[in-house]
Amino acid sequence: MSKPQGHNPQRARVTLALLPNRSKIEHTFDRLEGPALRTDSNRFTAVEICAGAGGQALGLTEAGFHHLFAVELDPTAADTLRSNLRIEVAVGDVADPEVWSPADFQGVDLFAGGVPCPPFSIAGKQLGSNDERDLFAWAVEQVAVMKPRAVLLENVRGLAASRFSGYRQRVIDRLSALGYIADWRLLHSADFGVAQLRPRFILVALRPEDAPYFHWPTPQPRDRNVGPLLRDLMAANGWPYADEWAQLANGIAPTLVGGSKKHGGADLGPTRAKQAWRELFVDGKGVADSAPGPDAPGPREVMPRLTIEMVARLQGWSESDNWAFAGRKTSQYRQIGNAFPPPVARAVGGAIADALMRVGEPSSELSSGQRNVHDPVYTALANARDFVSIESLVKAESLGNVAAVERRLASLSNDFELLVEDGPGGTRYRLGDFKGFVGQGEHARRQYFEKHRNRVS
Structure with a gap:
């Protein structure tokens, strides 16, 4: 696909892994190893939103998915993705109907994405649905439009916090109403061949006929450390201390932090992260x-x-990839730091592909049972037809005491309108509207985006 006119980015040629150009994909599949390997005849279609520089796209391609389309807000990251995988990429706000139409891809095998992390990041304010960058609920609504066989959405570990249990429950319930069985899992990138911890909170949803064949990928031994992995790159210009440094840096890296346009230039994270890097002599x-x-x-x-080059390798791109990152250094670093590591995407994508092909024995690993109840207070309120007393919530949900329920109600009020009724029998509650953006034209998210387009990332 041709590049946008007038866009002539600087490039960092990174010696990494797997897909030098589109014409070699079939041969590359023949050389790959592992359970996620797919032949061309078994390949599935995918549409990816918030695609970034292609970490998830590369991993999914290795797992047997062919991208029909991708959407990315940042034009430089889109150029990286387009030029390396030769896939069609629309540039702009993914929720803008003028940028793309989800209905055009109805029946795609996989709907995937890495929606913005700042709304849930522990390093931020954890505003959730009140953050103008939150697109998770909107993405779930596109499942109703596209009707894919499977869904894969990833985010930061902060989304697994108690603060967002009601938010997660709403996502699970909404997907269930759309006819999918869904669950979340926290995966650490270091368990899948990446030399950094990088925990990712991942949502997978499949139709009932495919869900019994889905198995979360099995963690592997953590055998990749910073020093040995980067030793050749540190020695590339003749540094005589590369071997000494590799021994000193023989550990797993902290999570790379890509940051956003609201922050400054390229560095490896906040104070705590920098201390962890110092312990690795970086x-x-x-x-x-x-x-x-x-x-x-x-x-x-x-x-x-x-x-x-070193940061990219730490994020999971391998040395023979020849992956080229468009833009200047700060942009390149952000693209890499915000990416979903390709090996993790490949592992989860391979598990989804196995489920779509009904490989192996069925199980209840991905189920709609009790293990998917993330927030019992939300569930009780969502199922109630009228106001519910706090005493009833305590009794029904076995949360122990009024204080525990009150804490849950306080968390819910961040993402939902919570209606309160005081009467002779005490205070009662009812769940109101969800505050998040699901596509409504009058939502504050649209006004913010129109006014601050260049600050959103």
């Missing part, structure tokens, strides 16, 4: 243009900084 205050040279001091004297 200066996390910035990203270097190149590896240390032959005259650079040893790591005990001056800790080296990582380059774009």
Whole structure:
């Protein structure tokens, strides 16, 4: 696909892995190993939103999915994705009907995406549905339009917090109403061949006929550490201390932080993350243009900084990929730091592909049973036809005491209108409207986006 006219980005050529160009995909599949391998005859279709620079797209391609379409807000990241995988990418607000039409892709096998993380990030304010960047609920509504066989949405670990249990419950219930069986799982990237912890909270939903064949991917031994993985890149310019540094950096990295347009240039994260990088003898205050040279001091004297190539490898791109990141250094770093690691996407995508092909024995691992109740107070209120007393909530949900229920109600009020009625029998509650953006034209999210388009990322 041709690049946008007038867009001539600078590039960092990264020696990474797997898909040098579109014409070699079939041969690349023949060389891959592992249970997620798919032949061309078994490939499934996919549409991906908030696709970024292609970490999830690459992993899903390796797992046997062919992208019909992708949507990405940032034009530079879209150029990265388009030029490496040669797929059609629309640039703009994914919720803008002028950018794309989900109805055009009805019946796609997989609807996937990595919707914005800041609404749920522990490093932020955890505003959830009150954050103008929240698209999770909107994405779930597109399932009703596209009617895919499977859904894969990923986000940060913060979404697994108690603060968002009602939000998660609404997602599960909405997908159930649409005819899907869904569940969440916290996966650590280090368990799937990535040299950093990088926990990701992942939602998978499938139709009832496919769901019994889905099995969450099995964690593997954590055998990838920063030093050995990056030793050759640190030595690329003749640094004589590369071996010493590799031994000092022989551990798993903290989570890379890509950040957003609201923040400054490329660095490896907040204060706590920088301390963790120091323990691996890495200066996390910035990203270097190149590896240390032959005259650079040893790591005990001056800790080296990582380059774009090194950061990309830590995120799971491999050395033979020839993946090119468009844009300047800060943009490249953000693209990589915000990516879903390709090996994790491949593992989850492979498990979904197995389910779609009904591979193996059916089980109840992905079920609609009691294990999917994330918030019993939300469930009780959502199912009630009238106001409910707090004493009834305590009794019905076995939460122990009034204080525990009150805490849950306080959390729910962040994302839902909570109607309160005081009467002779005490205070009673009823669940009102969801505050989040699901596509409504009058929602504050639309007005904010129109006014602050260049600040949203």
